[in-house]
Structure formats: C-alpha cells, structure tokens
Amino acid sequence: MAQVLEFKLPDLGEGLTEAEIVRWLVEVGDVVAIDQPVVEVETAKAMVEVPCPYGGVVTARFGEEGTELPVGAPLLTVAVGAPEGASGSAASPSTSSSPSSSGKGSGSGAESSGGSGNVLVGYGTGAPAARRRRIRPDRLDRAVAEAPVSGAPVVEAPVAEVLVAEAPVSDGPVPVVSPLVRRLARQHDIDLRRLAGSGPDGLILRADVDRAIRTAEETAAATARAAQAPARSRAKPSTPSAPVAAAPNGVAAAAGAERIPLRGVRGAVADKLSRSRTEIPDATCWVDADATELMAVRAAMNAATGPSAGPKVSVLALLARVCTAALARFPELNATVDTEAREIVRLPGVHLGFAAQTERGLVVPVVRDAHTRNAESIGAEIARLTELARTGKLSPAQLTGGTFTLNNYGVFGVDGSTPIINHPEAAMLGVGRIMPKPWVHQGELAVRQVVQLSLTFDHRVCDGGTAGGFLRYVADCVEQPAVLLRTL
Known part of the structure; x- marks a missing residue:
C-alpha cells in the first residue's frame, strides 16, 4: 500500500522565514523522482528551485502561484510506493517501507522513506526531513483539506471559505503558528485574540486575517463616507475630487488606488x-x-x-x-x-x-x-x-x-x-x-x-x-x- 508523505517548505537559509510560490514545476498526478525540482519560489534574496526529497506520485499541491508561505508550511504530498500488482512503480524500491515502519520511529523521514535528505540542494539546509504520515486512500482528501497552510488553497481539494466570527477575548495563548500571520496582523492592527480561526482546532489562518483586514477597511471607508455626507450636503457645489478612504494603518488612499505588497x-x-x-x-x-x-x-x-x-x-x-x-x-x-x-x-x-x-x-x-x-x-x-x-x-x-x-x-x-x-x-x-x-x-x-x-x-x-x-x-x-x- 502506498504511503502519503508530506513535503514542507524547507529552511532556505540566510534567516529567511517565508517564500512566495512563483511557478509550480509539477502537476497533481505527475511522477517525480528523488531530488527533482517541484516548485520555483522567490525569497527576499533570490529565486530558488526547491527539490523534493521523495520519489512518487504527487497527490496534492498546497498554494497557488503568488501565494506566500512560511517556512514549515506544507508544499505538496507524494504517494510513495506502488500498490501491489501495479504495472509500474511510482518510486524506486528503496522508497517503500515495511508496515512496521509506519509506527513511531526514531529515524528521520528522509532516511526511513529512502529520500535523499537534500531538501534544498546546494543551500546547506539543516532542517529535518519532512515528517511522513500513513493515510488511508479514503481519508486522503480529508487529510489534504485539513493541512494548516496559512490559508493557501489546495489544488484538488479546495477548502470552502468560512466567515470569520469574532471570538471572545481570551487571556490564553492565541492559536497561531505562522509568523507570517502574526506579522500581517501586527502591521494592520488586528487583534488576533478577537478572531475565530477557520483552521483545525480553531487555528487562525492567513485567510482569516485577510478577511478581518478587508472588513476593517470597509468599515473605515463607510465611516468616512458617513462623516463626509453631511458636510457635502451643506457645502456649495465644487469641482468633484476623488473620494478618500482611511486605511487601517492611517494612510489615506484615493478610491481605486492600487496597493502593491512589499514582499520578496x-x-x-x-x-x-x-x-x-x-x-x-x-x-x-x-x-x-x-x-x-x-x-x-x-x-x-x-x-x-x-x-x-x-x-x-x-x-x-x-x-x-x-x-x-x-x-x-x-x-x-x-x-x-x-x-x-x-x-x-x-x-x-x-x-x-x-x-x-x-x-x-x-x-x-x-x-x-x-x-x-x-x-x-x-x-x-x-x-x-x-x-x-x-x-x-x-x-x-x-x-x-x-x-x-x-x-x-x-x-x-x-x-x-x-x-x-x-x-x-x-x-x-x-x-x-x-x-x-x-x-x-x-x-x-x-x-x-x-x-x-x-x-x-x-x-x-x-x-x-x-x-x-x-x-x-x-x-x-x-x-x-x-x-x-x-x-x-
């Protein structure tokens, strides 16, 4: 029976904490070899082709092109080993493992699965190899959909959008694991304690923060328009000017202004x-x-x-x-x-x-x-x-x-x-x-x-x-x- 292994975005070195997906080099269903480049990402320093340490069939991709993922977020899953009686093997024999190896082992994922361990060839990454999981075929879709990837969509199992409800303020730890999500919330003055996460176990994802930002912008814009309405009704007719909406960070922006993220x-x-x-x-x-x-x-x-x-x-x-x-x-x-x-x-x-x-x-x-x-x-x-x-x-x-x-x-x-x-x-x-x-x-x-x-x-x-x-x-x-x- 094939094993589904999860390959996460590795540490790219130089203190980098996130990367943007520029171009996928493989599709779902493609057969990949060990150390084959599977995605091209852009970091704050360079464009990098990321090789996968596993050989097998790509079962899922996490994130569309243009999505920014933190280090440690899932990139894709690979089915390693072929079912018994299959006409061709999706991976080399060394990548298959005995049933006993699916338990809790002390070895690294790359070693136990036959992966190379060279998560990023030529960059000297010291991150541990991706953790492997045994997933029954009838639960594959569910496992892929529930993977925490900071709101990044999955190709073959997109997660339906969930409206973010305001949660009661708690003094306990905030359910956020992504430093990118924390930084985004901090930049836009979003109180994470007031958000109800849409991820597993209430995990707050990037999509939750993005929705909160849009809601705050719409509320600020509506408030500004309401405040300007009485003044406009009393003012004499004048040359029309572009309406100005107040952004959450205090920066005024004309209606229709283009916002370009400062990233990469x-x-x-x-x-x-x-x-x-x-x-x-x-x-x-x-x-x-x-x-x-x-x-x-x-x-x-x-x-x-x-x-x-x-x-x-x-x-x-x-x-x-x-x-x-x-x-x-x-x-x-x-x-x-x-x-x-x-x-x-x-x-x-x-x-x-x-x-x-x-x-x-x-x-x-x-x-x-x-x-x-x-x-x-x-x-x-x-x-x-x-x-x-x-x-x-x-x-x-x-x-x-x-x-x-x-x-x-x-x-x-x-x-x-x-x-x-x-x-x-x-x-x-x-x-x-x-x-x-x-x-x-x-x-x-x-x-x-x-x-x-x-x-x-x-x-x-x-x-x-x-x-x-x-x-x-x-x-x-x-x-x-x-x-x-x-x-x-």
Missing part, C-alpha cells in the same frame, strides 16, 4: 534601505573627474590583438579595480559597525557588491575576494553574476557578505545621486554617466569626458578627511590611470 526582493530592499537610514549616520561627498584618459586606456585594452589579448574590459570593471586599490589605502571604509559591542570591525578582504537592476527589482551581487583579482577577472565575474541576476538564478550566498558596494547609476542617464549605504557596509561609491562637457584642460577650455563620483560613508567609521582622501584617490586614478599602475 522588493520587500527585502525596502527593509534594508529603511534600516540603513535609521541606523547609519551617513554623509556624502562628491567630485567631478575628467575620465577622458580612462576611456582612452580602456579603448586601447580592448583594441589589443594577439595571443595576449583577453576579453573586453568594461568601465565598471576598471572602476571596481580602482575601488579595491583605494580600499587598500583607506581600509577604514572596508568595515562595519558592531552596534551592540560598540566596535568598528575592519574586514580583511574586499567582497565587492555592485548594484544590478533586474525585472524583479534592485539586487546587489557580490564579487568575492575582489582585492585578489585584476580588472579582467573582476569584469568576467561581474558579467557572470549579472547574467544570473537577469535570469533570477542568483543564490542567497551570491547576494550577501559584501563589504563595499559600487553603484553605476550612470546607465540610467543621470549625472549624480546620493547613494544609500547597503547595510551593514560602511560606504558606497556612486558613478554617474560619462558625457562630453566643457573642461579646463592644460590651461585651455576643451571638451572632455566628465563623470561625477559620489561617496556615501558611515561617519562612525571615519571622518570627512578619510572619505575625501578615498574619493580623491579614485578621481586621480580616473583622470590619470598611470596612478593606478604604480600600485599593481
């Missing part, structure tokens, strides 16, 4: 930028530099032919190499601040982040050990990571651990900006567009290729003199690349 990469960026502005006392200095010589050197590099000629070198790669040389001279900026210990931590190596705009939002891939690379090597790594960013295949490890960030916003056709530091780093160099401008060169007015460089730095790690010295060295290398050659 966009939400992570918003949280990090807010934290940077809140915690870091930043300052910005900038300088205009004549990049004519740098552009000429780059053209000469890329025009070289013969066996020694390598791949094309980008301007960003040259600027990245300049940054690593500048950080070697001014290590104060390759640091972070331990606020609890009240210590400045200077870091031994340079892991250079660079801002990359993608369809999923702004991401910052990291070039590891950039201080050990030349311009050609840095350029090749930037190209590789940029391609992964565009296809959404960057891993969390490739988006974390940076010590300094280079932001080339000149690609958007702007001259300057005041970058926000990528927390917990101590500085970011911004580069504007390189364009012809009138410039005094060798005592005469000439048209030169000019770029604006901006440095935002954490004033706790250094003073303006150090930041100015760093920026001036970068500008000198841009204007006279020979300055950099002396340090190579």
